[in-house]
Amino acid sequence: MKKITATDVYQRLFSTYGAQHWWPADTPFEVMVGAVLTQNCTWANAETALNNLKTHDMLHCESIATSNQQHLAEIIRASGTFQQKARYLQQLALFYYKSGGHAELIKQPLKLLRKQLLGIYGIGPETADSILLYALDKPSFVIDAYTKRLFVRLKHFNHQFDYDSMQNYFEQRLPHDVALFKEFHALIVSHGKRYCQTKPLCSQCPLAACCPTA
DNA sequence: ACCCAGGGTCATA
């Protein structure tokens, strides 16, 4: 059986699910906060925490950076691991403030920005790339558990591939287009939520015919 | 009651 290309996977997912309209947020800073809040938790819980921040008029870098850490933690409680995330958010807000905000940040080249983001306590590769792509409009391909699971299943690479290897794999095969990267990642997540989790529903999966292990 | 979700850090070997 012929292996489906990454581009064909994108086209098939898009024609099946349509545009996903990621990332839902009013400001780039909200995207950055959301990227931390959704770490290892459902988007619904992250959204509850975001709305709670809005209710308290706390969704700004100054208020987050200067707020009492315990107070902040209670406000974002619904997102889980909230003591850690309160610390993470304060570091991120401080970085955002010291960098001069969105307008100054986007002037910097992708590679340098990525390095700076990874230096922030609580920002790992996936969160950094989510911020680069969805908050700063930089073409940095986001890898997550869904991406790995799907493309291991499609035999594009194996389980031993680390984050950077997987990111390189896609960035070498796709045009570096911000809109494409945004849509592709969102589609992979939407698809992953429906299919091939613990109980495969692969008979109706739009990629079933491409899935050697189905 | 168990399992996982739009991860990351830290200690240990």
Next chain:
DNA sequence: TATGACCATGGG
């Protein structure tokens, strides 16, 4: 470098 423990809520 490579696992494992830990964080912790809410929904299935």
